Amino acid sequence: MTQLTDTNRQIVLAKRPVGAPNADTLRLDTSDVPVAGAGEMLLRIEYLSLDPYMRGRMNDSKSYADPVAIGSPMVGGTVARVVTSDVKGFAVGDWVLSFSGWQDYAVSDGVGVTNMGTDPAHPSWALGIMGMPGFTAYCGLLLIGEPKAGETVVTAAATGPVGATVGQIAKIKGCRAVGIAGGAEKCAHAVNELGFDACIDRNAPDFDAQLKAACPDGIDVYFENVGGAVFAAVLPLLNPFARVPLCGLVSQYNATSLPEGPDRSGAILGAFLVKKVKVEGFIVWDSFPSQYPEFAKEMTGWIETGKIKYREQVIEGLEYAPDAFNGLLEGRNFGKVVVKVSNS
C-alpha cells in the first residue's frame, strides 16, 4: 500500500521489544488524513530518517528523551512538503525539515520546522550529511575531538552517515583516518571512495591485531558510536591525552542484560586516568545548539568542492521501514538510510 491522499498510514509502537525489535514491535495503522486547523499546516512526509537512537525510544525508560507511548507513531526526523498552510512563513509546496515520525501525514503549528524552500537540490540530505548525522560528526570530531594535523583518528561504522563524515573531515584536517566497518565491501568503499587511510573489518578474526597495525602511532581521537568489542580493541591503543567523543553505542542497544564479567569498568576508568583521556558524551542538538549555521556553511563548501562524498540508501515505501530499521541495528545498511515514504 502506497501513500494515498485520503488515508494516513502510521507505524506505531505496538509492544516494547525485549532485545531486537521483531514482528510484534511495530504495527501499521491507517486512519483518515488529519485536518489542519487555524494556525496549522498539513505536511505530507516525503522522507523519513532511520537512526539507531530510535531503538532507545522504544524502551520504557527515560533516556535523553521521553519514550514513545504504546500505540503512538514512532518518532523520527522527516522531510515533508506543505499540503495546506495557515502558518506564516510556510506556503503550499514548500519543502520542510520536520520531526513528524513514521507516517504519511502530520499536522504542525510550525514550531521546530525548518523551511527548505520550493526546490532544494537534495531534499533528503537534510536528514543525513546536512542534518543530524553530519552535524554530529562535525561537532563531535572538531569540538570534542579537536584533531591536529598528523594525528590518528579512528571511527567505527565507517560507512555510516556519521562515521563516513568523521573520516572525511579528519582527512581534510590532515589526520590519518582509520575506519572500522562490517565486511570487505564496506571497508573497500571507505578506503577507495571516502579516502580513509585504512579500514578494518570488525568481523576479522585478527581484528585487534589489524587495528593495531593500522595505527602505528596509536590513536589520538576515537569517535565512539558502537561500543562493545570495538571499544575494547581501541582502548589499549589510545595515546596519552586522547579524546573520545561519544555519540552512540549501537552494539548494545538491543542488549537485555549486562554482559558477563569480569567487570571491566574500573579497568577502563584506570586507562582513562593513566592515559589522561577525555571522554565526552554528547547529543548534538543539546550540546551544540548554536553551531549549526557554521556547520552548514562549511559542509556545503566541502560537498561542492568534492571534499566530502555522501552515500544514501533509499528504502522505498513506509511499510518497509521496520525491516530496514532492524537492518540498521545489525549493520546491514550501507550509508545513510532514508525511507521514501511513498513507494510509487
Add this chain to the structure above:
Amino acid sequence: MTQLTDTNRQIVLAKRPVGAPNADTLRLDTSDVPVAGAGEMLLRIEYLSLDPYMRGRMNDSKSYADPVAIGSPMVGGTVARVVTSDVKGFAVGDWVLSFSGWQDYAVSDGVGVTNMGTDPAHPSWALGIMGMPGFTAYCGLLLIGEPKAGETVVTAAATGPVGATVGQIAKIKGCRAVGIAGGAEKCAHAVNELGFDACIDRNAPDFDAQLKAACPDGIDVYFENVGGAVFAAVLPLLNPFARVPLCGLVSQYNATSLPEGPDRSGAILGAFLVKKVKVEGFIVWDSFPSQYPEFAKEMTGWIETGKIKYREQVIEGLEYAPDAFNGLLEGRNFGKVVVKVSNS
C-alpha cells in the same frame, strides 16, 4: 634508628607486591652518605610525601611513569635542605622541593629542584596544599570541572589533601559541596572544620540513599579519586552535562584481578552518553604544566584569609613510612600524610 650524618637509610623496593604491600615489599637498607661531585649538591631529606600513586610505581608495568626497579629506593616528593652545594642558585641551608624519594640523603644536579629559601613558613606544605595534591584539586576542579555557582560538587576522600581542597574551593565558588569519607569522625571534620554542606560515610549501610538525599539537585561535578562502589553510587545522580575530573582510583590500586561481573563498562559508557557527561583523566604536572604560578598565588591568598584550611598528619621517622603508606591505601590517614624523616 634516626637520621645520622654518616649513614644513608633508604627504603627500597624489595619485592613487587601482589595486592596490598606487606612486610616483604619494602626493605630498609643502609649505606654511606653519598658524596656530591662537581656541579652537584648534597640534600638531606626533611619531609617525604606519601601519596596513593606510589602504589602504581611498585608494579612492573608502565603506568604514567616508569616502575621503581627492584632494589632501588621508592620514589616520592620531598622537602630537603642543602648540605653542600656546587650548584648555582642553591646555598648551604636552603630549603628545597625535590623528588628525592624514601631516603635520608640524595645528590642532585639541581634539575627539577625548586629553591624554597632559607626560612619557609611551613616547609612541608610544599608537599600538600601548596604542592601536588593542592594543585591537583585546583586544576581538576576549576579547569576540568568548571563549577558554576549553585551547582553541586561531590568529592570522595573528603578529608584527604585533594578532596578537602576540592570541597573548600567549591564553597569559595558558591557551590554546594558534598563529601564522602570513611567514618563519622572524618565526616564531622569535613562539615564542621572544612565547611562541606554534607559528608556521607562511605561505610554506612544506606550509603547510596544518604548520598542521594545529600544531593537533592543531582551532581554537576564529581571529583573522582577513588572509583569502585563510590563511583557506582554517584553515577545515577549525575546531572546532564556533568563533569568528572579523574585523578585517582585508590579503591582499586591493590586489586589483583578484575572484579566479578556483570561487566558494567558498557552501562557506564551508556550513562556518559545519555547524560552527556565529560570524564577527563589527568596527571596534574603533565596536564597543566604552566598553571602552577597562578595556583600558588590564588591558594596563598585563600590560606592567608582563612578560606582554605589544611590538615597534616606527620609520621615521625622514615622507618615508619611503609606502615603509614599501607594506612593511606586503606584510608586510615586523616589529612595529608608526610613523613618527618628524622624522628629526633
